[in-house]
Structures are given as C-alpha cells and as structure tokens.
Amino acid sequence: PVYWLSLINAILCTVLPVFLTMIAVQRIGAPIASQAGMIGPVSTLFLGAFFLSEPITAWQLAGTVLVVGGMYLLSMKK
Incomplete structure (x- = not known):
C-alpha cells in the first residue's frame, strides 16, 4: 500500500504541478506565471x-x- 500512496503523491505533488505550470506559462506568459508562483x-x-x-x-x-x-x-x- 505504501508504494501506491507514493505513486499518487508523486503524481499529484510533482508531475501535475509541473504540467500546470507549463500550461500557465503557455497561456499567460512566463513573467506573469512566475509572479503568480x-x-x-x-x-x-x-x-x-x-x-x-x-x-x-x-x-x-x-x-x-x-x-x-x-x-x-x-x-x-x-
């Protein structure tokens, strides 16, 4: 069960935020996305x-x- 929780944690806390940041940079630009960060x-x-x-x-x-x-x-x- 720990491996599955680790996998979920990795996806939700590492992979997903990186993808959402890339989408934000694409939509609103890097300067505004970095200010929001x-x-x-x-x-x-x-x-x-x-x-x-x-x-x-x-x-x-x-x-x-x-x-x-x-x-x-x-x-x-x-």
Whole structure:
C-alpha cells in the first residue's frame, strides 16, 4: 500500500504541478506565471496559520512584505 500512496503523491505533488505550470506559462506568459508562483509561500504561511493555528512571526511577516513588494515592483516594470 505504501508504494501506491507514493505513486499518487508523486503524481499529484510533482508531475501535475509541473504540467500546470507549463500550461500557465503557455497561456499567460512566463513573467506573469512566475509572479503568480511567488505567492505560493505567502499563501502557505497564512493557510498554516488559519487551518493549523501556527504562529506567524515577525520574520515571516517581513519576508511576506519583501515577496509582495517584489511582486509589486515587477508588475510596475511593464
């Protein structure tokens, strides 16, 4: 049973995201797709706090500000 769970995990957590990223790059372009990818760690931080009651530290908030600020600066570059 562990092998099947590993196979499902590999497909859902590795193969599928790569294919979806390639589709996103094809449809919306690499710059916008990479900006959308930067929101992943930020959303993980807040979802962990919401669903798992994990504490959010000042360092994490500072990193979030840097990521969101970088996304903003890149979007203004057009």
